[in-house]
Amino acid sequence: MYRWPVNFRTNMFKTSCSRVTGLVVASVNQKLLAHAPQSHVTVRSLIQLCRNDPSQWITFQHLSFLKRQYVMKNSGGLSQRAKPKQEPEASLLDDRDDSLVTQAQQISAVAPVPGAVGNSNRASALEDEPEAERQARMEARQWKELRVRYSELPGIYARLSKVKLTALVVMTTAAGYAMAPVPFDPVMFVLASVGTGLSSCMANSINQYFEVPFDSNMNRTKNRPLVRGQISPLHAVSFALACGIPGVTLLTLAVNPLTGFLGALNIFLYTCCYTPLKRLSIANTWVGSVVGAIPPIMGWTAATGALDPGALLLGAILYSWQFPHFNALSWNMREDYSRGGYRMMSVTHPALCRRVALRHSLSLLGLSALGPALDVTTWTFPLVVLPINLYISYLAYRFWAGADRQGARRLFFCSLWHLPMLLLLMLTCKKRPLPPQEATPLALQS
């Protein structure tokens, strides 16, 4: 009995477009009519289940929603375009609000089964007559006042600025700072991280501001604050400027002008190049990879004040990492991209997509070997990091050869833990500068 709404939900998510619920209703209709003799209790209990038992709904929906969130990620991020954690409960429940009520509407739209209740004539009159009013009532419940509730603002801002993605970006910046061969200055470290975080918030907010109608049409992004109208576009832009201007100013004045310039450049690349390009050309992926490569360079320049080869190496590693990550992710979202008008490699040039992912996974091996060559890491680093690099290359090869959804999913999930692991190993293998007394005998000899 409890399986029907569960199947209903699975169908909802599999089809992923609300406009196809008609088909689902039709199939539910058929099922109900087919099982008419046995279903006289279940139709009623089905409707009661919709109304009275939300806990069952949350459990299964939670699972499939999470699965969908985790698997069907889109690009649109500042660097890694990764969202490893699921959306908070609040948005989950609000999604339930919309679709649950529409489902209840659909189920009540089903004609009562003849012979289901004792006196069917009276029952059908009761069913038909207030049905329109019931629909209107349910629809009215879904309309929300466009008023800013101050208690909700922190959550809204967190979702607007994609705070989890921002945290990942700040993590790569911190890694860049830590890898720089200078004494660690905690104050500068914090200032660089805060400045980068604020810049990332601005970039993400402006990205959401630009993409409201597109976000509405894709499942993963349809619960964003601007799509749901929780704040106005003006409010979103003001928030973005309130984050970005202090952020870039902080980087320029308190850290150094080079880092400030890189921060501003990154915001520009992300909002004015990557976001519009997503709908115009597949070159957006390369621009997006550059956007992802800049934060660790910013961390390094915050420490040293110069664009050393070490900084460029870190940037190159992040740049190469973006491709297996994003190409694998976009492989399973081709339908949504096509319908939304996004020009991604996975849709327009599928073979290129897989080739590029493989190419850049292999290049990670080469870039790791450059670590000791550029005095960034000790010689142990390429050896220690070889297993994970080989593993991701192997998965990229399987993805390239098989071109299937499963392979793409595996590669994407691998990339999620591969990057933090790589950065951590790099930190542990960082080349420590020699203490002064060891250097002098060499100077004496020469």
Place this chain on the structure above:
Amino acid sequence: MNVRTIRYLLFRTRRSILTSSRHSAGQPPQDENTRFNPAPTSKYDWIGPPDRLSNLRPVIYHIPENETQLERKLRHLRQETEDWNHAFWTYQNVTFTKEKEQFILSQLKLKGLTEKDERGRQRTLSSEEMAVFYKHFLDKNCKKHASYNKEWYRRNFTITLLMGRVTLHSIWRALSGQVRSKRKTMMPE
């Protein structure tokens, strides 16, 4: 599809068209007794659930009593943009679904398979086969998407700038109203 569902879909599409005509006609449509109407005491706009076809959320704009020229211009622009967006995405989604179905049927015919298999379930194509259709759809609509993009960015900027002007205007009005009332209370009799 269920006849009732088709009627429901048409009802929703018609509703959104009538929402736009409502604001210009200034009168609620008579035949839509099941339409949502916000409470007359509400001073805010109301946003509804996503539309079935366009996935965009309709907004009912609140018309204040002493609406200025600027505010009316903003409201008209927002309503017009909403309608334009709704029309574009409805057409886009409906065309996509239709063409996808046609593609699947034509491919199945090429393979010599029927639409439903032995167990009565609908046959689907593999993701590789579908990818051909997705690419074709994107390429076919390239120019249309580009022009929509440009137009959307333009409208978005205009609406936001206008919102900014309206906000500044109302702040100015509130401040100058306070100053004027202070002067009145301070003036000697």
